[in-house]
Amino acid sequence: MQPLAAMTWEEARDAAGPGSVAILPVGAIEAHGPHLPLETDVIIAQAMARAAAARLAARGSSVVVLPPLTYTAAAFAGGFAGTLSLRPETVTATVLDIAAGLARHGFGVLAIANAHLDPGHLASLEAAVSAIRRDLGLAVVFPNLAAKPWALRLTDEFRSGACHAGQFETSVVLAERPELVREATRAALAPNPSSLSRAIRDGKQSFEAAGGDRAYFGFPAQATAEEGRATIEVLGAILDEAVRAELGTETGG
């Protein structure tokens, strides 16, 4: 398993072929409370991609991890400084173009590693997945963590819908990039149990309207690196299982 961007073109040629897997981490540049960096979802997506790649490679799959897509639709956080939100159609077109390159060069499946749950973003990826299947004939997997069956594997806080910059995401950043967590701020943050997913269902369109006036939800003060490491393993297992189901090798594990 190698990062595609570090390979030569001949190494990339040799890594492609039937059954080969290209993992695209997709994050966002988006406000994540007063304690986490704007690139939090990029960090989570890259950890998920790495964990999945290790599992797939251990079973003998040829797997490459693509450079992350670091800009995407993030309208809910649009009012917070530093958030840079793309139009959903830009995201769809970008993912479709990346997939076209992978298909042209013979990769077997595109696996999207994503932990950013903005509804406009999810819709842009679903549109890309449909177009990839219809227009390119490339196999593609995109496990939506907010939906069954995958959500059932994640933490109580995540499933409550208070799943932005809270215990779940903060734990992953503590495991991956602890130097980026504003620790004194994090440890003193009051809980915000407002459910972002319920607010979305009720038609709210921003973190502020959903009750997150500092761009976080949940219980960041309870985050631990240990929980983050466990979450990364679950995220990797989810993507691994989705890929194996797509390739028809589900019973191989």
Ligand SMILES: [Zn+2]
């Ligand atoms: Zn996030």
